[in-house]
Amino acid sequence: MKRNLALFTALLPLTMAAIFSATAPVMGQGGTDSQSFEQIERGRYLATAGDCVACHTAPGGKPYAGGLALETPFGKLLGANITPDRETGIGNWTDDQFVQAMQQGIAPRGHLYPAMPYPAFTKVSRSDILAIRAYLNTLEPVNNPIETNLLPFPFNIRSSMLAWNALNFTPGEFKPDSDKSAEWNRGAYLVEGLGHCGTCHSPKTILGSARSGDALEGSVLQNWFAPNITNTMHKGLGGWSQADIVQYLKTGANQFTIASGPMAEAITNSTSKLSDPDLHAIATYLKNMPSDGNAAPVPVVGSDKRMIAGQAIYRDTCNACHRDSGAGIPRLFPTLAGSAVVQSDDPTTLIRVVLQGSQGVATAAAPTAPAMPSFAWRLSDEEVASLLTYVRNNWGNAAAPVTAADVKALRQSLTNTD
Ligand code: HEC
Numbered sequence: 001m002k003r004n005l006a007l008f009t010a011l012l013p014l015t016m017a018a019i020f021s022a023t024a025p026v027m028g029q030g031g032t033d034s035q036s037f038e039q040i041e042r043g044r045y046l047a048t049a050g051d052c053v054a055c056h057t058a059p060g061g062k063p064y065a066g067g068l069a070l071e072t073p074f075g076k077l078l079g080a081n082i083t084p085d086r087e088t089g090i091g092n093w094t095d096d097q098f099v100q101a102m103q104q105g106i107a108p109r110g111h112l113y114p115a116m117p118y119p120a121f122t123k124v125s126r127s128d129i130l131a132i133r134a135y136l137n138t139l140e141p142v143n144n145p146i147e148t149n150l151l152p153f154p155f156n157i158r159s160s161m162l163a164w165n166a167l168n169f170t171p172g173e174f175k176p177d178s179d180k181s182a183e184w185n186r187g188a189y190l191v192e193g194l195g196h197c198g199t200c201h202s203p204k205t206i207l208g209s210a211r212s213g214d215a216l217e218g219s220v221l222q223n224w225f226a227p228n229i230t231n232t233m234h235k236g237l238g239g240w241s242q243a244d245i246v247q248y249l250k251t252g253a254n255q256f257t258i259a260s261g262p263m264a265e266a267i268t269n270s271t272s273k274l275s276d277p278d279l280h281a282i283a284t285y286l287k288n289m290p291s292d293g294n295a296a297p298v299p300v301v302g303s304d305k306r307m308i309a310g311q312a313i314y315r316d317t318c319n320a321c322h323r324d325s326g327a328g329i330p331r332l333f334p335t336l337a338g339s340a341v342v343q344s345d346d347p348t349t350l351i352r353v354v355l356q357g358s359q360g361v362a363t364a365a366a367p368t369a370p371a372m373p374s375f376a377w378r379l380s381d382e383e384v385a386s387l388l389t390y391v392r393n394n395w396g397n398a399a400a401p402v403t404a405a406d407v408k409a410l411r412q413s414l415t416n417t418d
């Protein structure tokens, strides 16, 4: 998913102009103008929390006018035009139709595919959804016809989603848990609903939906691994404080790590723009997610051939930045010792970062981002496997060894897709 990070800043003046323009369609749809203003501003914030702009904007295209291609296991889907254009956008829709698309995944064009995160958005309240609509109504209408469905037969048949929904989709607005604090409930509402964190972080069923049983315990997407973000030690957020989580979501970095890939984009577009109370609520909820209960695996012993070879490569190529101790340098070079990304069951992110390098995230709070160089040209599959087996099992870390076949497969896949 390539997302245009400059969009939000480009969008702001446009939006403000539209809000103050007397012809903005939302005015007069009920309530006084000051009520409408409050609703539009709330809608703008909620659209940011839902990161709508990310999937509904083509690279270099007009914001929300659709056209971004999303790769699914079944083929390509495009984000729809959701500007208020009456012909090619959603300008002609009634409020009920909009709510139905968000909460049920049913639009005038038929059943939507869950690449549109309606399985998460179903939790969002009607009043919040109508605020998002009020905000979308203030956007410039863009005439841009988009056929979103580029899936091959038989997946292109929209009614096949009926069967998918029956198996995988539980519609229904979020119900607060009265045994929990208001802060926890706000966090749950944001994480499970608009934030759609589980779309990336929850393990997928064969059919591509998030399995609710092991919510937020990690999943692979687009050659990245979105790690376990429950309160699990070792491969989850067990070692992070609430403040560490808030700082990460706000700035893209904390004392342990720097966000890359799809999470860097989610932070830039969305979480870095959320209010502090909302970020604290999210952190409260995540720290209360029960640990998955799996004990740490037995580490690979230091006398193993791969560990000895890996240590030599590490000293040669990595320790200038990540240090001998694996502690890195806070906010500059991530900590490898004790890191969840490093010890996740699935080593996809690790292999990827070593092969391709990675550019850390830049946010308003932390405008410059350090980069990790690429080593694909320098290290063989065998060498990367030994190196990462060492990184995953040194400094008290413990995780399954990485094989040369794992590295080979990802190297291939990265060459094909990037
Ligand atoms: C992860 C990507 C993604 C995000 C985030 C996302 N959408 Fe979508 N959305 C899609 C895709 C893909 C489609 C087209 C689905 C299809 O045609 O079946 C779609 C379709 C829609 C539609 C139906 C449009 C039509 O013409 O049928 C609406 C309305 C919509 N999205 C609104 C939103 C809003 C509002 C948000 C933010 C709160 C949002 N989306 C966030 C991917 C996304």
Ligand code: HEC
Binding pocket: 190, 191, 195, 196, 197, 198, 199, 200, 201, 224, 225, 226, 227, 228, 229, 236, 237, 245, 248, 257, 258, 259, 260, 261, 262, 263, 264, 266, 271, 282, 339, 340, 341, 349
């Ligand atoms: C588009 C996919 C996507 C979405 C949506 C997403 N994440 Fe992530 N997230 C990732 C990936 C991939 C990583 C790993 C990034 C890395 O290794 O730098 C990650 C990493 C993280 C981490 C750091 C974990 C660690 O141990 O280093 C936290 C915390 C996190 N995400 C929280 C969230 C929350 C909260 C939400 C919802 C508000 C969310 N994510 C939504 C893909 C996503």
Ligand code: HEC
Binding pocket: 256, 257, 258, 259, 260, 261, 314, 317, 318, 319, 320, 321, 322, 332, 333, 334, 335, 336, 339, 341, 342, 350, 353, 354, 358, 359, 360, 361, 370, 371, 372, 373, 375, 387, 391
């Ligand atoms: C020139 C400094 C530098 C060198 C040398 C370097 N790295 Fe990195 N590394 C970084 C930076 C900066 C990041 C953060 C990039 C980002 O977040 O996108 C990073 C990120 C990582 C991550 C992801 C950690 C996380 O929390 O998301 C891993 C794993 C990693 N490096 C391993 C290695 C290994 C193994 C080597 C040796 C082959 C190596 N690095 C060499 C600077 C370096």
